[in-house]
Amino acid sequence: MVKMGKDYYDILGIKRGASEDDIKKAYRKQALRFHPDKNKSPGAEEKFKEIAEAYDVLSDPKKKDIYDRFGEEGLKGGGPSGGGGVGPETFSYTFQGDPHAIFAEFFGGRNPFEQFFGARNGGTDEDMDTDDPFARFGMGGSGMGGFPRSFSSGMGGLGGQSSVVKKHQDPPIVHDLRVSLEEVLSGCTKKMKISRKRLNHDRRTLRTEDKILEVQIKKGWKEGTKITFPKEGDETPTNIPADVVFVLKDKPHPVFKRNGSDIVYTAKISLRDALCGSTVNAPTLDGRTLTVSTTDIVQPGMKRRISSEGLPYPKRPDRRGDLIVEYEVKFPERLNQNARDTIAQVLPRS
Template identity: 35%
Template sequence: MGIDYYAVLELNPSATDADINMSYRRLALKNHPSRRPEAGDVFRELAEAYDVLSDLRKKATYDKFGEEGLKAGVPQVSGEDGLWISPYIFHGNPHQTLRLFIGGDNPFSSPIERDVSLTLDNLYHGCTKKITISRKVINEDGYTFSIQEKILIITVKPGWHDGTRVTLPEEEDQGPNSVPADIVFIVRQKTHPWFTRQRNNLVYKAPISLEMALTGFSVDVVTLDGRLVNIPVNDIVHPGYSKLVPGEGMPLSQDPALRGDLILTFDTQFPQKISTESKRLIKQTVKDRTIKMAENITSQQIEDINSAPAFSIACDESSDVNDIEQTALLCRYVNSDGPQEEIIELLPLKGQTRGEDICEAVVNCLKAKEINITHMVSVATDGAPSMRGTQKGFVTLLQKSLDRELLTFHCILHQEALCAQTFPSFR
């Protein structure tokens, strides 16, 4: 059965030339391969149907004899002018058909970019943005225009960024021989009165006095969802200091259940003058807070060590600049951040460097700091007799005090130093 050219163009045999032109324009642009790569055969059929029905002689032959008669050729019939005699063959280039129809190569207009202003609250919660546009619309005759207002709707998702692009296809002016251009809306974030945004994080700058910077304080922050969050700051606020509050930032556009962080920065207001008494109080405050911060660091350090399933200690005995014997006690362990090495204490030995003195100082230090010695699995020292002696060396006495054996190692730095001594260039 032959091709029904009228059906291809979604017409009936009574269609006028204007109907044929309008239908071909609509269907050819709709099924153009640049928009629908899979519609190549449809695009070709549309071009062939238009090539036949837009030509009076071909159309007359097709109307009388159908596709088979058109393509096979028909004999000249006396008195019936306009019949196609030679067999019809489509030229096979649907792009050429469309090019001749529209008078150019590209029926697609370039996208039109427009800015859409949104508040930080809009981008935090998400919203529906309605935008009214005026555009040209083709009338039913296919050639004249009228101006139409249309409301475009943009569904803003929580977490969108400044610069996010949203494409609304074919919403620009209509043309007789072209596809309306896409409108690309580009998000432009309005300035917020107290938050600035860094990717998914929110930054809040708090004005504070010098007294607050030195003595501690708390900051009340009203979040974008209306909550009042109280944030204590116990550190000394130095230039460049910031405090991170996890999970109080912007939602992530890919997963709004996840959020960035809130970053507190500070604008310290310095006084013009400070009295003598104020200077004294500031000095004492800084001293007290430094001690408190050191205690907090030590407490966190011990908590990390005790949370590790196993740890090792390393001891090294030496004299300081005042010729006082000291033993450095270090701890090695592994946590979620990887291998860690922390100095636990520098232990004065009161002039004694015997294994008994070193062992007593180390064990007492570990107990005083409440470090769980049941997790200790190894010890590293140098090769000095006070450390490695078989009877009264530190390692031997430590194992006796624990009533169990430990893995013992010669400190790698001392091994390297001993190796280096065998090379003349390092002596």
């Protein structure tokens, strides 16, 4: 005769041959009754763990089959081998699960006590029969088996429906990431420190931790480019962590303005140079100086384009935009009479 060891059926308060739904209902009832958050009696924590182990075995067809044939010792690899089929010599079970994690998973990550115990119009825990935590709902036909409809859709497979409430992901957490034009020119790596909440191993309590995210800035990336780190936001028992999104923003530059993959340099010249020809020393992003000369009359707002001295194209980083030299003519604030007379003689009226 096989020694049974622990009687998982007795722990859940059911008989051998119980159906899958019976096992789920029994676990639900016993887990709520002995959960340490509600049951402060000595031994409740250990009983809660035994209930989780019993459910872990009986809810798994393979484990349940071995247990039914060979008992606890056979399930855990200590019993005799059976004839035919899978025997204990080919299967060794040790419960290493977290009873709180099993509880949270069963209830879809929710805190069921908020529904069972938290909405009873001011009543206390002593008002409820913990042997039947569903008794207060009555049998009013509002959902499967007398449960409210909000329960029948997510209570461990009741009524043939999903056993886990689908978690929803929090909205993205968006941060601006400012980069200089020099960084866009050459590409760079930015290390961004974030602080977020994470679940501890008990899957209930939270800790705050810091993490460094490395953002690879590629050559030529435009302002508004988004870099996403999936599920790096706060974690709770009831959510899917949000994505962390960085949005590129150009830092204001003391010399240049950006126009897509082109950069614009404003060259300030005198009225004399505008009329008589000018030479401008235009800087580049990588520290060089380019000489730009013109003998033409420079109109205010006139531009000269220098090819391939701008920023890399995002999709073709081996090619670059242009450096645009935009002229700004500085007019004198005052002229003496001799200068006025000279200009009047030289310049046409129209």
